[in-house]
Amino acid sequence: MPHSIPDIRAGDxxxxxxxxxxxxxxxxxxxxxxxxxxxxxxxxxDTAQAYRNEQDVGAALAATGVPRDEIFxxxxxxxxxxxxxxxxxxxxxxxxxxxAPQVDLLLxxxxxxxxxxAETMAALNDVHARGLTRAIGLSNFPSALMAxxxxxxxxxxxxxxxxxxxxxxxxxxxxKAKAMGSxxxxxxxxxxxxxxxxxxxxxxxxAHGKTAGQVTLRWQVQQGVATIPRTRNPxxxxxxxxxxxxxxxxxxxxxxxxxxxxxxxxGNWLDPAFAWDVD
Numbered sequence: 581m582p583h584s585i586p587d588i589r590a591g592d593x594x595x596x597x598x599x600x601x602x603x604x605x606x607x608x609x610x611x612x613x614x615x616x617x618x619x620x621x622x623x624x625x626d627t628a629q630a631y632r633n634e635q636d637v638g639a640a641l642a643a644t645g646v647p648r649d650e651i652f653x654x655x656x657x658x659x660x661x662x663x664x665x666x667x668x669x670x671x672x673x674x675x676x677x678x679x680a681p682q683v684d685l686l687l688x689x690x691x692x693x694x695x696x697x698a699e700t701m702a703a704l705n706d707v708h709a710r711g712l713t714r715a716i717g718l719s720n721f722p723s724a725l726m727a728x729x730x731x732x733x734x735x736x737x738x739x740x741x742x743x744x745x746x747x748x749x750x751x752x753x754x755x756k757a758k759a760m761g762s763x764x765x766x767x768x769x770x771x772x773x774x775x776x777x778x779x780x781x782x783x784x785x786x787a788h789g790k791t792a793g794q795v796t797l798r799w800q801v802q803q804g805v806a807t808i809p810r811t812r813n814p815x816x817x818x819x820x821x822x823x824x825x826x827x828x829x830x831x832x833x834x835x836x837x838x839x840x841x842x843x844x845x846x847g848n849w850l851d852p853a854f855a856w857d858v859d
Contacts, residue, residue, distance in 0.1 A: 588804055590763050591738030593715040596652050597801045599624025601810035606632045614640035616814050620821055626808045628656035628689055634677035642679050656689040656719055663695045667703035671712050686713035690720045693853040701732040708735045722857050723756035730760055737762045745771040746836050747844030749859035765806040768846055770796055780835055788826045798823045799836045
């Protein structure tokens, strides 16, 4: 199992192209999985204030023998902390729970109409200027709102973390991010397990001696998209990480893109004040 993985450029930082997502890994479940992931060679760990597991992630980082500067650590600010002052205090709390002087990437978890985006971006830039995070970014922002956030920011938007898998096209957002010198990061990249039995993905996987899930993750990283699959199964960690010894052809990539469908989104949690991109 290799202990180094490719990076992608995200704003001013280099971000490992695959990481471990920790959504729903609460009540102590995150710590052993993060420790195992780091043992296997993962160097990108994603958490959030709303996941209620920053303390467990921090304990895993403290327990590992991997130097902190080799780990790319992301957390996200929840929407009830977007006001000036609240955001900064919430980040200081996150760092205490993570037992870290700074994170590598700090994201706004979801867009919110109030407070104004300019106020929230000013607060986000403040924690960046103070060195509490190496980079800033967004999560679940449509392309137009992503552009507005960048216009209100001194620091570059490193990434926009969004739902992305074969059943949901994100071509508009990917194009916008690329034009901005940014990128996207895929959450629920395996469509919450739905890719496992997809006949197209299974067939492509058989041609490479890989699973449908490995094909899906490879499809994402070949687009220059970072991906953060989440699993509760320690055995699945190694499988998800083992995607760097094969490549998909243009024809195979096209077959996977063709799986996107209008009803492919897993959930619609965006505030009605905003609109999803429609591809």
